[in-house]
Amino acid sequence: MPDPATAPDAPPAAQPTTVHRLTLGDILREHRRSRPRTTAAVDGRVRLTYPQLDDRVDRLAAALPSAGAAAGSRVLYIGRTSVRFQEILLAAARIGAIAVPANWRQSTDELAFVLHDLSPAVVLWQPEPAADELASARAAANAPERWIRCDGASNAHPDADAYTAFLHSGRGAAPEPPVTGADPVIGLYTAAFDGRPNCALLSHDALLANSAALLRMRAVGTGFTFLNSGPLFHVGTLMFHLATFYAGGTNVYMPDFDPAEAARLIEAERVDHMFGFGPMLDAIVAANTDENGHPRHDLSSLRFTRHSPAWDAQITVGTDPWNASGMGGYGQTEVGGMLTYLALGMGGAGSAGRPSPMAQVRILGPGGEELPVGATGEIVARGPGIFSGYFNRPALNARKMADGWYHTGDLGRREDDGTITFIGPCARMIKSGNENIYPAEVERALTSHPDVAEAAVIGVPDPAWGQSVTAVVRRAPGSALTADQVIAHVRAAIASYKKPRRVVFVDEELPRAGHGHDYAALDAAYGGGGYPGEAGTG
């Protein structure tokens, strides 16, 4: 459209985009000025103020080009949770490169795939605990990238290890290419479509949009201190790491989760928030309770969600929307963290709350049409927090971004009060009598019966209907539930055409693949097949 500010006879205004720029690198430059005395990072014995962090990032950004990194290059980090990744990310941001924190728990084959897939310019790696796997992967990949070893815990002394020596080799100002907020700056490997993992790219703009939403939802403000108690290659920890940096707070790092050390750090650094869920929280309470039942360390600075009487007694139960809502919502790596927040729909009909202020959400049918309230379909999203696509996956990206909406691959439903319920992954759709049936929705109805311990749904070829629904059910111990009862229960809960035609009861646990059912194994065992995708009609 015409830009009236630069009207017909006018020369273009001076760099109209530059005046609006706010990259991760810009934020660090601002923090060094606005927060010269604030501790940016605590990692073992290392403590860095924002000016010190900015100086180190400048050095690393000046060194990276000597190792072959340039704008658009991938810089791979294979190591524990550490300020080193923050330095690598911010240095990559400054030169327009993309920092990718990889899961060091992967097998040799998986690591070799990442090396081959990503063709990084530089690999920054820790020798423990995956030294053998890494060496084998490196040999298998036989790639020309520069490998730089990071030993043990972080250390600020120039002669501590190869990483530190490399950082200190950076001299003078790094070349600063015209980085824009739309440039990708982080890559995170995520779920395997097409049988292989994909590297989701997130731009400066997307990271800041999601951070700005978290600032509101978790009341992240001046002096906020976050304990990085989970892996930085998962968005759950990374999103709070970034929000804390964005707000000019303090990031505290643990290389691995250790409950006693977590309790010590919470007291020593007056930690406000951490990454944690049930078993982690129980472990902290156990480690932090002495033989007389008293806390060893004062955890009251931690404002966290309610969990158990013992946990609630040691911490401060948070009243901000995020903690008060039990950190509920729906999210994904590809949306940069949370797409919906339960805090925006507490007490509503939907289990996942309402969309982030940074997102639009629609529920689409298989033909791409928007579905009415109450109907289950694919969750799609649009907004500044959405990722930029997967690295080097043009066909997949075209599919996932069809019609200008990001297709999450997950099923949801808009309730009549506007809130959203997350149902489960789309997985494979069943087509029966021209109706679309999503296994996750039927499974949800099945497991809502108290006598059902576990259930999976497959489609079985049917000459009349195309496919028909088979439910594989493991009953609760001692239950005498019948197939008719199961079918009647589903029929009462969701549309009748979605009910199973056949129920198979099993005694053993259902086979699993990753976090979900192993549908291939279930199909093979119970006669599944004829899915629309297979028939080319999906």
Place this chain on the structure above:
Amino acid sequence: MPDPATAPDAPPAAQPTTVHRLTLGDILREHRRSRPRTTAAVDGRVRLTYPQLDDRVDRLAAALPSAGAAAGSRVLYIGRTSVRFQEILLAAARIGAIAVPANWRQSTDELAFVLHDLSPAVVLWQPEPAADELASARAAANAPERWIRCDGASNAHPDADAYTAFLHSGRGAAPEPPVTGADPVIGLYTAAFDGRPNCALLSHDALLANSAALLRMRAVGTGFTFLNSGPLFHVGTLMFHLATFYAGGTNVYMPDFDPAEAARLIEAERVDHMFGFGPMLDAIVAANTDENGHPRHDLSSLRFTRHSPAWDAQITVGTDPWNASGMGGYGQTEVGGMLTYLALGMGGAGSAGRPSPMAQVRILGPGGEELPVGATGEIVARGPGIFSGYFNRPALNARKMADGWYHTGDLGRREDDGTITFIGPCARMIKSGNENIYPAEVERALTSHPDVAEAAVIGVPDPAWGQSVTAVVRRAPGSALTADQVIAHVRAAIASYKKPRRVVFVDEELPRAGHGHDYAALDAAYGGGGYPGEAGTG
């Protein structure tokens, strides 16, 4: 990058940026889905839910092209605070036009200038109270734009007035051009550079960035209700209007500020926040206190800043950062509201706090170099909240956006704790002995003396030094302050070269122009001149 949508005869393909789009129009579409039962607007007898507002905006967006408005057109609103402006803004957003709320208190000449300067496609106007001025301005401008009259209070009935009839003339879907977040959507007339006011253009992105910052600072959340108690052509009210809309809250409108009606509305609508400052708050307390000293209406829903014992007793003193900090900070129309928040630097050395999370700030010297901590220079800014330039002012825009920073025209200082102090407008710089002296800084030092009631500083031509500093001072009643004492006070407060060489004491109030001193009159009366701008060396 190439834009496939601009290829000749090509259908508009799905653009790669679309998946990141979040315009004002998109937000309204999302709210109708996420908040179908929430009241979006209350204006007299009119109450609109988000779906109702979206329907009305759709109609108005469909009608506007019939009146000649298209992408890039200006749509001028000359009227009171009303949901009508919200409808006009959102309809303009949907078709890519720019909504401009004008100050209806202006003179005939000023209104005629706006009409001529803006060349709007449509003027939506109220006959009261400026009917004569508007008629004269319209005659003087003799422009071809379509005028549509809005009578009295808002009314949802199609036959209520020309505006409502026009809105209801919209049929079917409005054409939706490919609006992007970078497109300007609001224009606000602001301070006169070069002797004329200028229309600052703010994009969707800028409005949302500033709204996101306010969401954090004022804890704007679900159910937030804002009383639009000031004019919508000023950013002070408009910024909260937009943040409330952005969060899916309720905007309540008063055509003009009336303290008794404000109190009634606060109780009736459970208002959380309003636009207000000292005298407005005093007037509400006075109007809301009955003859027995009891409040007539319950104002406890209002969480506002501390003001007076009577005010504090009737409302709830806010504990969010914005209210707790006394709503302090530094802002401008051109930065979309607040550039710095005192809430981010409470207890710090600087009076204006720290920059918004959406902004970078630098303090520059006259040569464009960044100044060290403690030095006074021009405040410049960069970030997604900054405006897009002035409408039809290419030369001014080039100057204000030089080197990719927005030059605020205001003086500030970075303190050693990173906080920022706002000094005052740059106004005219004095050059003495090759040193730069800003009158506002010297005036600040002068008025910090308890015996100085008022002070202005001018530069007087000096054969040896270029210029020398003259202070024009009005003493507090009964004071016998001497020139030497004045000079010694300034010397103790700021750099010695900035102290006045001459002090002129006056008995009358200093001449004023707008909100500041009338420097032209002061120069004429006390021998000012030789400013670097005049000599062509600035």
